[in-house]
Amino acid sequence: MVIPNWNGADDIRQCLDSLHAQSLKPHIIMVDNGSVDDSVSLVEKHYPEVEIIRHDYNKGYAGGVNPGLQLALDRNQDYVAPFNNDAVADKHWLQKLVEYLDEHPKCAVAACKLVSADGSHMDSTGDYYTTWGLPYPRGRGEANSTIYDNLTDIFAASGGASLYRISALREVGLLDEDFFAYYEDVDLSFRLQLADWKVAYVPASIVYHATSTTGSRVKGFFTEQTMKNLPWLLWKNVPAGLLPTILPRFTLVYLFFFGSAIQRGQLWYALKGCGRSLVLLPKKLGQRRHIQKNAKVSTRYIASMLEWDLPPNAARLRALRARWHAIRGKR
Secondary structure, eight states, X not given: OEEEESSXXXXXXXXXXXXXXXXXXXXXXXXXXXXXXXXXXHHHHHOTTSEEEEESSOOHHHHHHHHHHHXXXXXXXXXXXXXXXXXXXXXXXXXXXXXXXXXXXTEEEEEEEEXXXXXXXXXXXXXXXXXXXXXXXXXXXXXXXSTTOSOEEOSBOXXXXXXXEHHHHHHHOSOOGGGOSSSHHHHHHHHHHHTTOEEEEEEEEEEEEOTTTTGGGSTTHHHHHHHHHHHHHHHHHSOGGGHHHHHHHHHHHHHHHHHHHHHTTOHHHHHHHHHHHHHTHHHHHHHXXXXXXXXXXXXXXXXXXXXXXXXXXXXXXXXXXXXXXXXXXXX
């Protein structure tokens, strides 16, 4: 179990208490990203069994998880689970995921049902990637119900609380630390899909999550990370045969996001994200060559796993598309 932590003193007790109460007891590693609050001393005092890895500065979600993942690889464990420090697990959360992976050796990741902290709404029932180049968490914001309570293969697993098979990580690598935060979990699942591993959703495994509490502390953080990471997600992973479909749509969406950032007074953060994305694009294209060269599935298979529409919660984009269709219809 790997918990990335950055100034999480307000949340870490509930998180660790829920993990200690698991029906299947995990070994817990906390990777601290240079916290300046008392979260580390709190864990040392009240949870001495937790193994702590310390960073001198904030390395983001990916950099805050990878050292724990690497330890699990080095120790030849079977499975490893990243877990957000603002999440609380149901008593049988881990056991349900382990049982599923034990029974399905071709599955690389088992994802749980993530719901809001009070259990009233869904946070994620599996992440998906669309032909517009946009990932999205299925069910986010919908009232918590049984509508998604079926075992099924999904495109991607949320890094907030999923169980990974070590042998699969050994094959495709860990989280891409250049992403820092947001979409690095979708990137990893995309690479696993290309390598012919499955990703599954296990609804009987439940976690309660306070969505985006870390990112909301820093102004412009989501804008900068989104503008930086979304192009990398596409360029690294989308097969060449799907680029003619996805790239033009993504370009329109990216320009829309840039304009929206300007409207929100976040031009500087959008420019920073775009700039960083361009600077590292040659590196990402080099990674793409390796990923696509080693792909074991067909483009048709990847196409079958995509959502051929805008994300359900992309209300403004859907409205703009409807207006465009209406204008074209009048001609």
